[in-house]
Each structure stands twice: as structure tokens, then as C-alpha cells.
Amino acid sequence: MSNGFVNRLLATKAGWGPLALRIPVGIIFAAHGAQKLFGWFGGYGLQGTGQWMESIGLAPGQLMALLAGGAEFFGGLALIVGLLVRPASAVLAFAMLVAIFSVHAANGLFMKNNGYEFGLALLAVSISLAFSGAGRASLDAVLASSDGKH
Numbered sequence: 001m002s003n004g005f006v007n008r009l010l011a012t013k014a015g016w017g018p019l020a021l022r023i024p025v026g027i028i029f030a031a032h033g034a035q036k037l038f039g040w041f042g043g044y045g046l047q048g049t050g051q052w053m054e055s056i057g058l059a060p061g062q063l064m065a066l067l068a069g070g071a072e073f074f075g076g077l078a079l080i081v082g083l084l085v086r087p088a089s090a091v092l093a094f095a096m097l098v099a100i101f102s103v104h105a106a107n108g109l110f111m112k113n114n115g116y117e118f119g120l121a122l123l124a125v126s127i128s129l130a131f132s133g134a135g136r137a138s139l140d141a142v143l144a145s146s147d148g149k150h
Contacts, residue, residue, distance in 0.1 A: 009084070
């Protein structure tokens with residue numbers, strides 16, 4: 001992998017704005033991932049989440065739970081610390097698209113009816129961060145500037 005590719009992946013001139021998106025949304029994603037993977041915060045853990053995913057047609061359920069939970073937990077942690085924010089955000093955006101279309105779209109927009117409004121907000125933040133990068137207050141910015149080119 002070329003050094004230029006890594007620099008483009010990490011580079012960001014977005015300023016401080018992404019920090020306001022990364023921290024709260026990173027916490028939300030990490031917590032949701034922890035519910036799926038570990039059963040923390042009232043979640044069902046890998047087995048319970050896998051059974052539910054299988055029941056809605058996402059098979060094999062336990063693998064799907066591992067992929068979704070891993071994307072959310074580790075992607076959320078990546079957002080919080082600002083490391084590899086662009087690829088983490090792309091993976092999180094994909095996870096939100098799957099959630100919206102496989103679970104929430106048929107219920108309409110509003111959360112009251114288990115709709116897609118919350119997933120849509122998380123999707124919008126994920127896409128925004130995928131384009132903008134992590135911003136100044138991030139490990140990405142530190143790593144990108146360590147070669148003197150940022």
C-alpha cells in the first residue's frame with residue numbers, strides 16, 4: 001500500500017466541526033455494537049441478536065450479528081478517537097442502509113413506529129464523516145501531519 005494512499009485516507013482539512021459529530025455518534029454506535037456483541041446495556045448479545053437477525057431473513061444470523069455488531073462497536077470507537085474515520089464511516093453507512101431497508105423502512109419515518117428516522121440521521125452523519133474526514137481533533141490528523149505534508 002503506497003504512503004500516498006494512506007495520507008489521502010487520513011488527511012482532513014475539515015477543522016473542528018467533525019468532532020461535534022464524531023463523539024456523540026461514536027458513543028451511540030459503540031453502545032449499539034456492545035449490545036449486539038456482548039449483551040451490554042440491555043442488549044441480547046451475539047446469540048440473541050443472531051437469532052433475531054435470522055428471523056428477519058438476515059442469514060446466517062450469528063454471522064450477521066457479528067458483522068453488524070463489530071462494525072458498530074469498532075466503528076464507533078474509531079469515530080470517538082478519530083482513527084481511520086473515513087473507512088469506519090463508510091462501513092457504518094453501509095450498516096445503516098442495511099438496517100433501514102431490512103428493518104425500519106416498512107414502518108415509515110417515525111421512531112414511534114420503529115421507523116427509520118434515527119437510522120437515517122446516523123446514515124447522514126456517517127456519510128458526512130466519510131467525505132469530510134475526522135477533522136483537526138483526531139488521531140487521523142496527527143498521523144497525517146506526522147509526515148510533514150499536512
